[in-house]
Amino acid sequence: MVENTPGSFPLLKIEDYHFTFPSYPGLKGRTLFKGLDLQLSRGEFLIILGKPESGKTTLGRCLCAVYPGLTQATVQGRILIDGEDISKRSACDWIDRVSLIFQDPDEQIVTSRTDDEAAFALESLGVEPHVITERMNQSFIDFGVSWNKERNPLSLSGGEKKRLLLSCMKMQDTDLWILDEPMDELDQQGQEFLLKTLSHMASCEQKGVLLFASKYHKSFASSSAEIAILHEGGLQQYQGDSESLQILFDQGLVPGESSSPESSGKKGQSIIHISGLKYQYPDNSEFSLEIDEFSLNAGETAVLAGPNGCGKSTLARLLCGLIPPQEGTILLEGEPAGKERLNRSCGYLFQNPDYQLFLPTVSDELELGLKHSGLTRKERLALVDEALELFQLPGRNAPPSLMSFGVRKRLQGAIYYLLEKRLYILDEADSGLSYRDYETIIRQLKKKDCALIIITHNQEISSIEGDHLYQMAGGRILEQRDLHREYTL
Amino acid sequence: MIDTLYRRGDSFLHYYDCRLKLFLLPLLLVFFFMPAPWFLSAGFLLFLFFLTLTALGFVDLLLPLKMIYPLLIFILILTPFFYPTGLPLLKIGSFVFLTDKGLLESFLYISRFTGITIIFFMLFRTTPMEDILLGLSWYRLPYTLTLVISVALRYIPHLAGLYGQITSAHALRCSVNDTPPRKGLFARLRKIFPILVSLMIQGVKTIPVLTMALELKGIGRDNGRTRLRNIPAPEKRGWQIFLTILLLVFLIIFLIVFS
Numbered sequence: 001m002v003e004n005t006p007g008s009f010p011l012l013k014i015e016d017y018h019f020t021f022p023s024y025p026g027l028k029g030r031t032l033f034k035g036l037d038l039q040l041s042r043g044e045f046l047i048i049l050g051k052p053e054s055g056k057t058t059l060g061r062c063l064c065a066v067y068p069g070l071t072q073a074t075v076q077g078r079i080l081i082d083g084e085d086i087s088k089r090s091a092c093d094w095i096d097r098v099s100l101i102f103q104d105p106d107e108q109i110v111t112s113r114t115d116d117e118a119a120f121a122l123e124s125l126g127v128e129p130h131v132i133t134e135r136m137n138q139s140f141i142d143f144g145v146s147w148n149k150e151r152n153p154l155s156l157s158g159g160e161k162k163r164l165l166l167s168c169m170k171m172q173d174t175d176l177w178i179l180d181e182p183m184d185e186l187d188q189q190g191q192e193f194l195l196k197t198l199s200h201m202a203s204c205e206q207k208g209v210l211l212f213a214s215k216y217h218k219s220f221a222s223s224s225a226e227i228a229i230l231h232e233g234g235l236q237q238y239q240g241d242s243e244s245l246q247i248l249f250d251q252g253l254v255p256g257e258s259s260s261p262e263s264s265g266k267k268g269q270s271i272i273h274i275s276g277l278k279y280q281y282p283d284n285s286e287f288s289l290e291i292d293e294f295s296l297n298a299g300e301t302a303v304l305a306g307p308n309g310c311g312k313s314t315l316a317r318l319l320c321g322l323i324p325p326q327e328g329t330i331l332l333e334g335e336p337a338g339k340e341r342l343n344r345s346c347g348y349l350f351q352n353p354d355y356q357l358f359l360p361t362v363s364d365e366l367e368l369g370l371k372h373s374g375l376t377r378k379e380r381l382a383l384v385d386e387a388l389e390l391f392q393l394p395g396r397n398a399p400p401s402l403m404s405f406g407v408r409k410r411l412q413g414a415i416y417y418l419l420e421k422r423l424y425i426l427d428e429a430d431s432g433l434s435y436r437d438y439e440t441i442i443r444q445l446k447k448k449d450c451a452l453i454i455i456t457h458n459q460e461i462s463s464i465e466g467d468h469l470y471q472m473a474g475g476r477i478l479e480q481r482d483l484h485r486e487y488t489l
Numbered sequence: 490m491i492d493t494l495y496r497r498g499d500s501f502l503h504y505y506d507c508r509l510k511l512f513l514l515p516l517l518l519v520f521f522f523m524p525a526p527w528f529l530s531a532g533f534l535l536f537l538f539f540l541t542l543t544a545l546g547f548v549d550l551l552l553p554l555k556m557i558y559p560l561l562i563f564i565l566i567l568t569p570f571f572y573p574t575g576l577p578l579l580k581i582g583s584f585v586f587l588t589d590k591g592l593l594e595s596f597l598y599i600s601r602f603t604g605i606t607i608i609f610f611m612l613f614r615t616t617p618m619e620d621i622l623l624g625l626s627w628y629r630l631p632y633t634l635t636l637v638i639s640v641a642l643r644y645i646p647h648l649a650g651l652y653g654q655i656t657s658a659h660a661l662r663c664s665v666n667d668t669p670p671r672k673g674l675f676a677r678l679r680k681i682f683p684i685l686v687s688l689m690i691q692g693v694k695t696i697p698v699l700t701m702a703l704e705l706k707g708i709g710r711d712n713g714r715t716r717l718r719n720i721p722a723p724e725k726r727g728w729q730i731f732l733t734i735l736l737l738v739f740l741i742i743f744l745i746v747f748s
Contacts, residue, residue: 064705066701066704066705070697091705092705092707092710093709093710095705095707095710102702107698107702110640111618113617113619115718119717119718120706121705121706121707122715123707123714123716124706124708124714125710125712126713126714129715129717132717133717150617152495154650317657322661343660344664344665345665348658354690354691354694355657355658355659355687356655356662356687358690368662373666419663421664422665
């Protein structure tokens with residue numbers, strides 16, 4: 001009898017896997033995988049590209065046995081880890097072999113101290129404290145976790161949270177690493193480092209690495225990883241040929257062309273001007289934001305870039321009036337603006353669209369913002385229909401709570417499109433969206449006579465969509481570049 | 490996903506041994522339910538106010554009161570109706586609205602509720618949740634049980650944090666040229682409704698995801714857990730034990746003398 005020891009079987013084997021979510025009233029059960037096959041050995045690094053809603057997150061969760069769980073999904077086929085059927089044990093019993101990083105770090109962080117979060121899984125495994133400390137110290141150095149170990153992870157920026165979870169994964173030291181959209185929210189340096197580290201873990205430490213992503217195809221193509229495309233419920237190997245590229249393009253996984261020509265073009269009128277702005281969080285003395293000067297005119301798009309935790313989101317929240325500056329002035333269209341005026345004039349696309357959605361139908365959601373506009377019902381409905389078409393929304397009566405994440409994000413974009421704002425801020429809003437969906441939102445907002453700020457780590461987006469690039473670090477704007485001029489020259 | 494009331498600080502409450510705090514907690518709670526005269530409850534409540542004010546500051550004294558003041562108003566309005574006997578203080582026709590007994594009972598309930606809130610607030614404001622977990626484990630509570638307690642206790646501040654984010658998101662759902670919305674209590678209540686619906690959706694969505702996150706961190710395994718950290722040992726533990734005993738002795742003496 002062959003023993004199920006590591007090495008005698010492939011690390012991961014998926015055999016003829018089918019997965020269908022159950023049907024609910026008004027929502028037909030969605031089939032995600034139809035006979036999916038995959039084999040991954042130790043030392044292999046595989047990137048699976050797929051458009052949002054193609055089943056990447058579901059597959060990741062199936063591979064660590066938390067799905068199907070409570071989902072009541074219909075499943076066929078087998079997932080084997082070192083020859084052992086994953087369904088035979090609970091997810092908690094696989095954590096010494098398989099580890100997963102969620103797409104949204106907030107969903108995964110369960111403690112209120114950095115060191116406790118890092119140690120949690122190892123404590124569950126019964127690892128001795130001195131071993132945990134050794135691994136933690138090394139892993140924190142590797143992933144740049146340099147802040148106070150007592151700091152609450154929830155006070156970290158999105159990218160810092162991702163770094164923390166990556167170091168947790170390294171400490172856990174499992175054979176199979178699964179990472180769900182790990183590049184989102186990481187700065188450029190972090191992304192490059194991550195790909196190098198994963199390649200190293202696969203080639204030198206014989207880990208099996210599986211990375212799910214819906215963007216960053218260019219970065220992946222230059223890495224040592226194999227690439228596959230999750231397409232129509234199955235996997236197709238990416239060859240780098242025209243056929244593969246066509247599939248990526250069809251799914252909106254590669255960026256299109258510049259949207260600049262479509263902007264209103266009416267540049268000149270000052271929308272926002274800030275000077276001498278200072279802000280410090282009451283419970284984080286390590287960081288302070290100080291912006292000497294920043295201005296943006298109508299029709300212009302500024303890209304805010306910089307490492308994780310450099311203050312991009314803080315600046316955005318100040319501009320929207322969500323937090324008050326401790327010093328400095330914010331001029332909106334040439335006049336000093338307080339909280340209420342900034343709230344009314346600035347739109348901020350939150351990463352999580354559910355913070356803003358609460359009504360039973362798409363039409364209700366879109367109409368709500370027009371309630372105080374003074375328009376007649378007929379005019380309001382005409383605008384709603386226009387937004388439905390522009391943002392490719394399913395229909396007036398579709399229930400937002402049952403729509404997919406990507407569609408809910410487009411709905412959020414449509415809501416802001418219908419609101420008359422002077423400034424729109426998209427803060428890492430591409431998370432969970434394909435390039436095409438994200439570009440749709442940007443292009444529609446650009447058509448309005450307003451200014452746009454895009455916060456992103458994605459260089460492809462910044463180079464295509466931005467007029468000015470503001471490079472931030474340590475709460476300051478270090479450099480400003482005129483992108484349009486650079487490309488014209 | 491998990492938020493906490495804890496804020497770092499250097500007050501003596503922050504340095505007070507977590508195990509002593511956990512030991513004192515139920516005893517102080519019980520004190521509020523002992524058959525003591527009203528002025529004893531009032532005196533103890535004032536002591537708690539003083540403690541919070543000196544250790545944590547005025548803002549932290551107001552914070553728990555801001556959370557519970559609507560309930561306190563309800564207690565003050567509704568309790569007297571259940572105590573129609575006693576000396577009438579407010580009477581319209583034959584209907585007695587307020588008696589001295591009703592007023593006293595209202596005060597007693599308010600002091601109890603406020604006192605309990607402040608005691609819990611002080612504990613959570615000055616003790617990291619992970620230390621509370623370690624403290625509970627020190628009292629030999631099974632880890633899973635302590636985790637359930639801590640998650641349950643943290644879920645409320647988490648919802649409070651979520652409420653803030655959702656309120657911010659909803660504040661931006663207006664246009665620059667909108668007619669100003671109506672003001673007043675009814676308008677404010679109408680404004681809260683969508684925020685609460687979004688909060689409810691988010692709150693419910695959190696539950697299965699939290700379960701999943703905990704499972705992937707090994708909750709549910711049969712093997713024994715280890716611990717990276719132990720409860721931080723305070724420098725003046727002897728003094729802290731002495732103070733704890735002193736406080737309990739005083740409370741017991743007051744109870745015996747005045748009951």
